[in-house]
Amino acid sequence: MDHGLLLAAEQGAERLVRQAIADLARDDQEAAIQALQRSLALRRTPLAQHLLAFASLPPRDLSEVPVKTAPNEPTFDALDDLQDRDDALGEHGPTAAL
Numbered sequence: 001m002d003h004g005l006l007l008a009a010e011q012g013a014e015r016l017v018r019q020a021i022a023d024l025a026r027d028d029q030e031a032a033i034q035a036l037q038r039s040l041a042l043r044r045t046p047l048a049q050h051l052l053a054f055a056s057l058p059p060r061d062l063s064e065v066p067v068k069t070a071p072n073e074p075t076f077d078a079l080d081d082l083q084d085r086d087d088a089l090g091e092h093g094p095t096a097a098l
Contacts (some may be wrong), residue, residue: 013043020051029055 016039023032036052039045 009042013039013045013048016042017045017048017051020048020055024051024055029059 016035020032020035020039023029023035032055033052036048036055039048040052
């Protein structure tokens with residue numbers, strides 16, 4: 001059995017999902033919906049189904065969304081800990097090249 005057509009359909013569906021993500025990034029909701037519908041016609045995947053549901057939501061005015069800030073910056077604390085450890089290890093630590 002030749003699986004070439006099946007592989008081509010799967011690759012086409014994946015390409016259309018990537019195109020839809022690019023369309024969403026450009027705020028082109030209609031193009032994203034069209035690409036996702038075409039992708040789902042070739043192959044049904046949970047990702048394409050969820051993206052279609054997301055793309056089909058009505059646009060929101062993001063100026064009304066409250067901006068939340070982190071209470072503190074644990075990321076910087078973790079980076080400082082790594083740097084301290086690397087300083088103790090000398091030139092062999094993972095961040096030595098930084």
